[in-house]
Amino acid sequence: MKNSNLPLVVKAVTWSRDSHGLYDYESRNVHKKLIQVTKPCVLTRLGNEVSQTLSQFDMKQANEIDPLCHIDPVNTDFTVQGCSDTMWMVIRTMRTKYGPGYLLKEGDTIKLGRVCYKVSLLRSHSDDSLSDKTQDSDESDVEIPNERETGICRICLNSDSETANPLISPCKCAGSMKYIHLLCLRQWLNSRMQSRVTENCITYSWKSIDCEICKSCFPFSIGNTGKETELFKIQKPETPFIVLEGVGNDKNSNRGVHIVSVTNGNDITLGRGHEANVRISDISVSRCHATLKFVDGRFLIEDNNSKFGTLVNICEKIIIKPLSSVVVQIGRTVVSFSTRIQQQGIDSNDIMN
Ligand SMILES: [Zn+2]
Ligand SMILES: [Zn+2]
Incomplete structure (x- = not known):
């Protein structure tokens, strides 16, 4: 040294x-x-x-x-x-070869004011040959409970457990309430979902997505060995898009998913204001907090001199x-x-x- x-x-x-x-x-x-x-x-x-x-x-x-x-x-x-x-990089001080801001990667956590999002998916090409495998979960690799256990779905009271629709235990419930079918749970979650569609952005949000019995929060995906099955089945756009998944410790924080489709030359605004493409209703978020751009096949986020800043987690x-x-x-x-x-x-x- x-x-x-x-x-x-x-x-x-x-x-x-x-x-x-x-x-x-x-x-x-x-x-x-x-x-x-x-x-x-x-x-x-x-x-x-x-x-x-x-x-x-x-x-x-x-x-x-x-x-x-x-x-x-x-x-x-x-x-x-x-x-x-946690160490966070302050995006307003960062520069890329495309201008000020930060180029997002899958797995990044960004923070606008106190609101955190995980960048759970980035798709930069519309004709992506890597078509989203999670879209059809027939070959899903979810954990099927031990055959010795007698599982009964708490919704349909059926005990069938097939690869396409396995019985899963996604929360902390035990005993006769432990299991639920993947498709039964998905249907229940869909019934609680609200969507908002604007020109460049589809937002899915849930009032609450916790188990009504044990109150634990259902995860966004389940599975093991890196192959995950989404519990929340949502439509993915044809154009390049980015998925921002709400990360929250407290229950009222937005447990929602923003699917933002981006086309060249179209800047997407994120903020609390009504005119924002991605609306984030939190007092710590500025009216026009940050801008998302699609440049050269990559997603660039730029802070818009927001009061509490736009940050990205650095490990x-x-x-x-x-x-x-x-x-x-x-x-x-x-x-x-x-x-x-x-x-x-x-x-x-x-x-x-
Ligand atoms: Zn069922
Ligand atoms: Zn439960």
Whole structure:
């Protein structure tokens, strides 16, 4: 391990009032800290004070200290790895070769205000030869209960369990209420579904999708060994599309699925406003929060100077090359890492741009 020529300049902004881990990008009432990093260290927060801790030992002395991330110099680069809290990249600070924003990948989790979506499916070609296998679940590989058990479907009271319509146990119910047919459950879920169709977007939402008996939430798909069967059977568009699946801890958060079809030149807006293509009814979401574009066969999301930002979850190490910079949000701290030649001082405009 060798120190780079340029130190890593860390600008941290933290705020005292935590509401759903949201950072008000318009707020001026923040605590700022400028740190230069040349050695391996852990960035920590104690109250409103962000500092670099050089050894693990110091950190364990106080329980209230929040470790944010590990920073390591590697040759001329620096690596940043999150600690326990999720590390989010701040999309408004990101650029792609197509312009500002971030190119979405399947499996990404994005956060608009406090609302999270998983990018569960991306289809960039209309004539995708990889036609969606989950659309016809005849060859589904769902777990069929042990033959020794006598399962009876709690809806139709039938005990038949076939490959095309197996008895499954998708919730925490036990005993005589344990099993339900895949198709019986799907039908029940469909009856509770509402859909909203606009020019470029179909939104499916469910008032609630929890089991009425045990109150556990039905998963979006079931199965094992990577081959999943969707419980929610929904129509996929012909044009390129992206599926945003609501991820929520609390029951009233939108457990819905947005299927957004995108064509060249058509920007899709996501926001709380009535005119938004994808409407997200949450106070933490700005009226026109973000824009989704289809460029060169890829899906680009751009933040539209939203109040609470658009973020994307990052699990792997971030590598900061010389003369570059990265901005992340960890809990209630926004940190900018930069190896650019810096002028002294810090202001909140700087961290946002
Ligand atoms: Zn049944
Ligand atoms: Zn149940």
